[in-house]
Amino acid sequence: MMNSAIEKADVLIEAMKWIRQHRGKKTVIKIGGSLMEDDTAMTHLLLDVVFMESVGMKPVLVHGGGAAISQAMNAAGIELRFVQGRRYTDEQSLEIVKKILGKEINEHLAAQINSFGGQAKPISFYHGTNVLFGEKLLLNDENGQVIDIGLVGKITGVNVDMIEMLCNNYIIPVIPSIALMSDGSGQVLNVNADTAATAIARELQAEKLVYVSDVNGVRTNPNDPNSMIDSITAEKAREMLTSGCIVGGMIPKIEACLETLECGVNKIHIINGKLRHALLMEIFTSTGVGTEIIG
Numbered sequence: 451m452m453n454s455a456i457e458k459a460d461v462l463i464e465a466m467k468w469i470r471q472h473r474g475k476k477t478v479i480k481i482g483g484s485l486m487e488d489d490t491a492m493t494h495l496l497l498d499v500v501f502m503e504s505v506g507m508k509p510v511l512v513h514g515g516g517a518a519i520s521q522a523m524n525a526a527g528i529e530l531r532f533v534q535g536r537r538y539t540d541e542q543s544l545e546i547v548k549k550i551l552g553k554e555i556n557e558h559l560a561a562q563i564n565s566f567g568g569q570a571k572p573i574s575f576y577h578g579t580n581v582l583f584g585e586k587l588l589l590n591d592e593n594g595q596v597i598d599i600g601l602v603g604k605i606t607g608v609n610v611d612m613i614e615m616l617c618n619n620y621i622i623p624v625i626p627s628i629a630l631m632s633d634g635s636g637q638v639l640n641v642n643a644d645t646a647a648t649a650i651a652r653e654l655q656a657e658k659l660v661y662v663s664d665v666n667g668v669r670t671n672p673n674d675p676n677s678m679i680d681s682i683t684a685e686k687a688r689e690m691l692t693s694g695c696i697v698g699g700m701i702p703k704i705e706a707c708l709e710t711l712e713c714g715v716n717k718i719h720i721i722n723g724k725l726r727h728a729l730l731m732e733i734f735t736s737t738g739v740g741t742e743i744i745g
Contacts, residue, residue, distance in 0.1 A: 465735070468733060468734045469505045469506070469734065472506075472658075473506035473507065474506055475507060475657035475658075476507075476654050476655075476656040476657060477509050477657055477733070478509075478510045478512060478647055478650050478651040478656045478659045479499060479509055479512065479660045480512045480643060480644060480646075480659070480660065481495065481513050481514075482514035482643050482644075483514075483663035483664045483665070484664045485662065485664050485724060486513070487517055491726075492562070493562075495662060496559070496563050497566055498728075498730045500563060500566045502733070503620065503622055504567075508617040510622070510623050510625065510650060510654065511559065511570075511623065511624045512625045512650055513555060513625070513626055513643065514551070514627050514643030515551040515626070516537070518550050518555060519550050522550050523546055526546065528543055534599075536587070536599050536602055536642065537602070537640065539599070539600040539640040540600045544601045544640060547628065547638075547640045548628065548638055551640075552576050552626050552628045552638075555626065556572040556573070556576070556624055556625075557572045559572075559624050560622075560624045563624070568622055569621045570624050571616060571622070571624065572624050573612075573613075574625070580609070580629075580630050581613055581650075582608060582609075582649070583606055583607035583629055583631070583632040584604050584606050584607070584629035584631065585603060585604060585606050585633075586603055586604075586631075587602045587603055587604040601637070601640060602639060602640050604641070604645065605641060605645060605646060605649035607632055608649055610654055627643035627646040627647075628641060629646070644661065644702065644703055645706065647659060648707075648710050651715050652713040652715065655714050656715050657716055657717070658716065658733070659715050659719070660718075660720075660721065660729065660733075661703065662721055662729065663722070663723060665700070665722060666678050666720075666725070666739070667679065667680075667720045667721065667722070668696065668700065670690075670695055672697055672700065679741050680737075680738065681738075681741070681742045681743075681744065682741060682743055682744070683743075683745075684708055684711050687743055691704060691705070703720070704743075711745035715745075716745065717744055717745075718743045719732050719733075719738075719740055720740050720741045721741075728740065
């Protein structure tokens with residue numbers, strides 16, 4: 451028992467260096483994917499977030515909710531449509547997005563954090579605390595023709611003052627990937643969660659942006675978890691994109707990472723949230739458990 455206690459103390463001593471380094475700095479944490487359907491994984495992840503705030507960091511939580519939205523749409527008999535990886539969102543679909551993402555998931559995550567001893571606040575138009583603003587996103591097909599994908603948006607503005615006010619008062623903001631039209635019309639837009647997290651990290655000039663999902667990091671072989679790269683420079687990541695080493699859904703994520711690094715965020719991490727306490731191990735240990743991308 452004494453040896454076990456000493457080992458625990460050694461872990462804390464190792465973490466001390468990183469705690470002091472990150473104390474008082476903002477970290478944006480984006481959660482999504484099938485991870486959000488795993489109650490056990492989410493419990494450990496949110497405990498990690500509470501720990502981060504408890505030792506002086508300023509975590510900002512950004513979430514999607516694609517799986518739950520798809521289930522609700524299926525139950526309502528609404529056809530799922532995706533265009534270039536984006537969910538087509540009409541008025542009927544948007545009502546489900548608003549309810550599931552902007553209210554139910556948003557409030558549930560904040561309530562869980564509060565039950566673990568932290569202080570969290572749900573941030574969305576439902577609560578009169580919206581921080582994301584945008585305009586309709588228009589895509590182009592292979593012929594350059596505009597594709598209308600409905601009420602889907604891109605971020606054009608972030609209420610940084612509100613987020614910083616909450617962080618400075620030891621409150622963890624919990625932000626869904628939903629924006630209000632920046633024209634003041636009150637129209638709600640469905641936004642890609644990676645895009646939302648990137649915009650928030652950029653505008654906050656966050657120390658770190660952490661993508662937490664069910665993927666353990668950047669892999670040289672997308673089908674082989676053992677091919678994960680521990681650390682990679684922005685230059686090397688660009689080379690891998692050009693050479694085709696990075697494929698599928700990791701391409702837009704890496705492209706967003708590179709854009710974010712260029713805007714002043716120091717480091718970006720991609721980790722597998724199904725690994726217990728992956729967030730703490732990535733931030734507070736020397737080795738980490740995922741991929742870090744450095745500018």
